[in-house]
Amino acid sequence: MPLSGKAGVLQARPVDAKELDWLQQGMRNVGFFSKLGRAQLAEVLPYMLMVQYAQDSVICQEGEPGDAMYLIYRGKVVITKKEWKDPVAVLEDGDFVGEMALLFGEPRSATVTTSCLTEVFCLAAEDFKRIVDRSPDMTRTLRRLAEARRSQLAKS
Numbered sequence: 001m002p003l004s005g006k007a008g009v010l011q012a013r014p015v016d017a018k019e020l021d022w023l024q025q026g027m028r029n030v031g032f033f034s035k036l037g038r039a040q041l042a043e044v045l046p047y048m049l050m051v052q053y054a055q056d057s058v059i060c061q062e063g064e065p066g067d068a069m070y071l072i073y074r075g076k077v078v079i080t081k082k083e084w085k086d087p088v089a090v091l092e093d094g095d096f097v098g099e100m101a102l103l104f105g106e107p108r109s110a111t112v113t114t115s116c117l118t119e120v121f122c123l124a125a126e127d128f129k130r131i132v133d134r135s136p137d138m139t140r141t142l143r144r145l146a147e148a149r150r151s152q153l154a155k156s
């Protein structure tokens with residue numbers, strides 16, 4: 001995925017040992033990963049990239065096709081929608097974004113913008129799909145979370 005060169009991307013590189021540890025320990029509590037077995041987790045980790053975004057960078061743009069999902073390692077993002085006056089949500093460390101377009105095969109439902117220097121783990125759509133295909137349990141959990149987000153958007 002051509003991330004370096006994208007506006008706001010300060011750095012894109014493989015996950016280091018400390019981050020790997022955070023993923024292995026902490027992510028077990030997060031919806032997306034908590035349903036993954038150790039073997040499945042080990043399978044996906046090599047595909048994740050650590051991407052550092054400057055403040056006020058757009059990670060996902062409403063209406064565009066989705067090519068990746070993101071797990072927030074450190075930082076804060078604001079979710080906005082064109083026709084909404086107020087932000088839809090603010091998400092921080094341990095949360096994830098960009099899953100809806102990949103799960104539902106739809107354009108990005110909202111815009112995701114960093115509100116400070118933010119580091120995310122990026123999982124490309126094709127690697128995401130590989131996990132989804134192999135892990136129905138995890139996919140059900142993620143789909144439930146994504147559907148709740150989608151119904152919140154429908155309340156505009």
Ligand code: CMP
Nearest residue numbers: 089097098099100101108109110149152
């Ligand atoms: P996606 O539609 O791929 O791109 C925009 C992302 O914003 C979306 O995936 C979700 O990750 C996130 N998002 C959309 N609606 C909400 C919501 N109601 N609460 C939290 N996050 C949301």
